Amino acid sequence: MQQKMGRIFLLQKGIMMRMLTVMVALIAAFGLSACHTMQGLGKDVQSGGEALEKQAK
Template sequence: MKFVSVFLLAFSALSLSACNTIEGVGKDIQSGGQAIERTADQNKK
């Protein structure tokens, strides 16, 4: 029973940290896309 509790606690901690990492990557990609879009708009003229 103790092993199961430790496993669930470790799994929960890893899952939560992975969500934060994926969210951060998504924000970085979005920022990069916005920068490309601004550059493209500036060079249209």
């Protein structure tokens, strides 16, 4: 009985480690894509500001 419970615990621990690995990978992927999105947003805002400066002159 004790061995069976130990095996179940190890199986659950393995599943949790896999889930943690997948979650870390997903967070990293979304974080990297957000950096590119924010960079693009910054370029759009900058070009909008330049257009306003041209109109003001």
